[in-house]
Amino acid sequence: MNFVDYIQSSSFKENYKISANGELFFHWANWRETCQLQKKSHGDGTHQVEYIDNALEFLKAKPIWYQRNFKTVKSNLFELYEAYLDPRLKATWHDFQKSTLVSLHHEAGPFISLTSMRWMDKSVYSLFVYRKLLTGYLPLRDFRLSADINLVAEINESPLNTIHVRLTQLSEKGLILSIDGHDYNKILKCENIAMKININSFKNTDSFKSVQKFKSNTEKANDTLIINGSSLANMSNRNNANYSSGDEYFFYVPYSEVNLLKSDEDLGKVFGDVVAIVEKEFKKELMKVSLKDELELVAA
Incomplete structure (x- = not known):
């Protein structure tokens, strides 16, 4: 190729x-020129963003549980990645989330530290980053x-x-x-x-x-x-x-x-x-x- x-x-x-x-x-994500070309192709109807959205859809059906101050709240894995990539939250991630635990298995645990990042899958995270590059929410490189x-x-x-x-x-x-x-x-x-x-x-x-x-x-x-x-x-x-x-x-x-x-x-x-x-x-x-x-x- x-x-x-x-x-x-x-x-x-x-x-x-x-x-x-x-x-x-x-x-391609490591250069502004190729990112812009991908974005242009998206505008022409090649549906890169739609492809990524479909690939990430399964995360919305993956329940997770946060635990902080002995209180447990249910969410899903998709929302966790979205929150992590939100620049308003990421800037204070380790200051405010040190005491937060997360379980990917059950509301009873086992729990791990949210800031340990052990819940993150690199390939999944990459798709979220690619989507933000294509939609203009991250600075180009x-x-x-x-x-x-x-x-x-x-x-x-x-x-x-x-x-x-x-x-x-x-x-x-x-x-x-x-x-x-x-x-x-x-x-x-x-x-x-x-x-x-x-x-x-x-x-x-x-x-x-x-x-x-x-x-x-x-x-x-x-x-x-x-x-x-x-x-x-x-x-x-x-x-x-x-x-x-x-x-x-x-x-x-x-x-x-x-x-x-x-x-x-x-x-x-x-x-x-x-x-x-x-x-x-x-x-x-x-x-x-x-x-x-x-x-x-x-x-x-």
């Missing part, structure tokens, strides 16, 4: 594979390139204290790392983490064709990325952690706070150039859609 076919398809969950090995990919690159990080540069890290996203300004839940406290308390990486794998991508052939080659990683613990444990990342189920945590780090050991390499340029190459290629592909629409309009 080419990029235009992917955008015009009705697949909401699937990613568009960029590198042949699957390490680099893209999802600058281009983001998704990744699935496994790295090994040393805590405080100690080879005896290592954790597994995934590089999950690159943008023009920074990167996102994923860390297993059981390593979260290590990250909060560390002075720094040092990750082995093959920086040449990124520097050698000078065209879209080379991006398609991208391989991280982490087994040949001789370069070391250093990130200070304060960059990982800042208030923004801590707040994001509050909305995690505890299985996996995501940390955003701007390139200005990532250093390459024993090098003055501009990592913003190294990673940012890869992002820019893909964005430029996708813009060219979207121009074909615009030209096709104009030609059809003239023909009509």
Whole structure:
């Protein structure tokens, strides 16, 4: 499937594979241009929102029970997701809901903490987000390139204290790392983490064709990325952690706070150039859609 076919398809969950090995990919929700194209398609009658609504309808029949101050109130799973995504409520979610319990099974329990997020299903949550992007209730995003690159990080540069890290996203300004839940406290308390990486794998991508052939080659990683613990444990990342189920945590780090050991390499340029190459290629592909629409309009 080419990029235009992917955008015009009705697949909401699937990613568009960029590198042949699957390490680099893209999802339409991660760029304002493709979101707007999806919204335009919706206006033309392809019914993306209706499709999502039908996929989420079953949640309205899933009863749940809230318990607070020994009082129990019945609701449904659909309303729980809606409440969680309401910006008026989400801003104070952890301040006001710490004492609220929820049961997905029975009014007698068992109950779990509402703010534990253990009730959330990622795929279901994604559909709610996609719907809000299509209907204009969430701000659209600058281009983001998704990744699935496994790295090994040393805590405080100690080879005896290592954790597994995934590089999950690159943008023009920074990167996102994923860390297993059981390593979260290590990250909060560390002075720094040092990750082995093959920086040449990124520097050698000078065209879209080379991006398609991208391989991280982490087994040949001789370069070391250093990130200070304060960059990982800042208030923004801590707040994001509050909305995690505890299985996996995501940390955003701007390139200005990532250093390459024993090098003055501009990592913003190294990673940012890869992002820019893909964005430029996708813009060219979207121009074909615009030209096709104009030609059809003239023909009509």
